[in-house]
Amino acid sequence: MGDSDSELELYTIPSSSRWFAWEEIHETERAAFREFFDGSSVSRTPKIYKEYRDFIINKYREEPSRRLTFTEVRKSLVGDVTFLRKAFLFLQNWGLINHAAPSASDPDRDGEDDDCRVRVEDGAPGGIRVAATPNSLKPMAAARAASKSGGSAAGGSLKLPPLASYSDVYGDLIRQKEVTCGLCGDNILLHYSTTLMVVFIIIRMATDINLRGGNYGEKRSAEDFVLSESSENSGKHDTVWTEGETLLLLESVLKHGDDWELVAQSVQTKTKLDCISKLIELPFGELMLGSAHRNTNSNSANGIMNNAKQVQSSSSDGQENSKTNDQSPDLPKENEQNGDVVKESPSKRQRVASLSDSSSSLMNQVGLISNVVDPHITAAAADAAVSALCDENLCPRDIFDVEEDEGLETERSSLSEMDHRCPKDDIPLTLRVRAATATALGAAAARAKLLADQEYREIEHLVATIIEAQIEKLQHKVKHFDDLELLMEKEHAEMESLKDSISTERIDVLRRTFRSEITRWKDYSYVKS
């Protein structure tokens, strides 16, 4: 885990080579090196091709500013030089190697690789894309951000993700979830203001923290990326709904209910995801459920703001509720997003199975979210939601009070139970739905807050432990140094005495020599020379 948490390494490759992925071999490669994939040869297998490819690319990336030459590569690879050269040229033509290096200044070369290669004269080349480092679990985050920015402005040069501060501040937390949360994250960022982001981040932090506790070994691959990108695109471009399509959607929803596959089939022109998001966007409190208590079409930003307030306030103590809450139709959407967030968390395993289906209904998710938290939190959240609703709708609170006790139970329970209850009660379904979603929101937020607090305490504790250990280590070191100094002093003293004794001895010897016979020196004159 330690390695994959290290810094993301970003490399730029031409956009034409976006098919490249470390984990797999693309059709382009298969077509270029057909003999490696028909299994007819010992020395030509996909594995060997991949080894060649990965080695050459890695070799280039050791020093991207330098031009890698074929002669340099082939000394490290076992294999037919003709083929190695072919592979090398292939990678070079696709810009996977040598594209950031100064191009060969050889005027009389035929333009065999100049045609396809992206030349880098000044600045970054057009159509840049960020590729992943090998074995990294979450490299696609940056890629997605980059491609998203490419959508907002005509791609001419390298762009930073538009929300640089956002990803900096929450970088560590969000990195893990960037890919899997892509859908909801993008929708929020694209469609709504930053107020909502606060809510979103709170909840996301919670799930992240949760994630750290659990194991998250899920593999994020290129498909994840592709999926989220395409859905993002569809969110941007394909959500233009005609009247007819909308009507068709509503009809089919009425007919098929929650079976989104069928709904998408009958709408035909839109995907399942489109249908779901459209339905969520629709003011279906009016259209679907016929409520008369509401203003016609409330401003979504306003609604979100209030939602945010509500979430925050109910997360803080679970009792305080917001007075200004006008229930906008975006609330269910919000809830849907929460559902998605929760859905992404594999640590809550018992819910993954039931929630993995994106077409599971709103109420199901409400029930499941409510299940996550303690009963009393749910109760508080439900209470808050109900009173907010009552304030808004000017309807007597005792509608709810009648079934308060049992209502809390049901709100935490599954949809089937909800349905069961519906016929015998006389509260408008709209209110019921809103109360449920509000409850779920509040509950989730409360849980997030709890988890965050807990994690924070944990971290504080750990940091304290670390600091203590460090201090202890330092003290030990100081002690050792003291000991060492003492030893040195002793040794020094010994050396001094030894020096004294040697000099006295020497003097003694000399004196004796002189005394005995001076002429003797002449006999041993060779000693001096």
Added chain:
Amino acid sequence: MKTPISSLYRNPVKFRMPTAENLVPIRLDIEIEGQRYKDAFTWNPSDPDSEVVVFAKRTVKDLKLPPAFVTQIAQSIQSQLAEFRSYEGQDMYAGEKIVPIKLDLRVNHTLVKDQFLWDLNNFESDPEEFARIFCKDMAIEDPEVGPAIAFAIREQLYEIAIQSVVSARESRMSKKGRRGAEYTPVSKGGAVAVDLVKLFGPKSSVVRKRKEWDVYEPIVDLLSNEEVDALEAKEERSFR
């Protein structure tokens, strides 16, 4: 026209130069009346033989050699082409064969040492292109080096191709009907095919160990005038 490589693994290949272009390396070393003419070039065996004499005349004229050289040159080329053609139509080898090619040559002031692997079944291979890239990558300026390297590769490939024909013929005679499966290359001449399973098997990596890189690294040395003179004198002595 490219033949798909995979189809070549099963059936034995008819003798030819195992490169994209079927060019025969021709080496000339002729001495008449104290004048010595040494040269090396490639020849397309499908060219008409009348070209040989034309080429010989032209060479003699360009190099201002005595006319006696014309017949000698033409004869030498002719006999080398005849040798090549004598192998044509015979089976060369079956199955994959990758051989090490070693270069150790001096061209004027440049000394080149190198070794690499060559797939005899890869008929896209192009020694001339390889040599050109080698010179470019190693920043060799002498224009004679590239052709010399290409020629050295071709010579070795030619040698190996001849060996393969001979050994294929021998193995066919020794065990009729069982050739191919248990075919082992004759080890004479030193150009033994590499052990494919050992090098390319599932257990080994095709990326060499780091300490081996130096062994397979091409070495290019520029010699001083004195060194060249000394070497040439030595070669001259050994020739006589």
